[in-house]
Amino acid sequence: MRRRADDIPRSERGLLTAYWALSGYGLRASRALAWLGAGMLLTIGLLMVFGIAQDTPKQTATGTVPPGGGTVTFEIDKDDPKNPTSDLFSGERFEKALNVTLNSVVFRSSGQDLTTAGTYIEMASRLTEPVLLGLAVLAIRNRVKR
Numbered sequence: 001m002r003r004r005a006d007d008i009p010r011s012e013r014g015l016l017t018a019y020w021a022l023s024g025y026g027l028r029a030s031r032a033l034a035w036l037g038a039g040m041l042l043t044i045g046l047l048m049v050f051g052i053a054q055d056t057p058k059q060t061a062t063g064t065v066p067p068g069g070g071t072v073t074f075e076i077d078k079d080d081p082k083n084p085t086s087d088l089f090s091g092e093r094f095e096k097a098l099n100v101t102l103n104s105v106v107f108r109s110s111g112q113d114l115t116t117a118g119t120y121i122e123m124a125s126r127l128t129e130p131v132l133l134g135l136a137v138l139a140i141r142n143r144v145k146r
Helices: 011-021 031-053 091-105 118-144
Strands: 060-065 073-078
Touching: 011 031, 011 118, 031 118, 060 118, 091 118
Parallel strands: none
Antiparallel strands: 060 073
């Protein structure tokens, strides 16, 4: 009833409401897992549309050899990932998006070449999805502990 009280600050009331909506005060693991599944599906969809680069950028090496021998200097450069223009929903893009999403649930970086939007999508999912997984684990722990 604290979230409905008038004397509670708005920020605390919002936090309690979010806690209730996401996991039923830590008592409903199914609710937290449902939110986790929905978040993962949303992340996969957003990555397929905005995040996965059209092609994997290739590294290029350019160098100069000084006259008469000596040290060769190479400069390694990599093009920026480009947003896709067509074929957004292919099996390959789904597999890459799924890989990034599953890695984000456990705080790992996928190592995929993502566009700028994809990088921000991955960061947001690396923040929110482990929290939902943690709420589900706490709810299961609470059930087993009784």
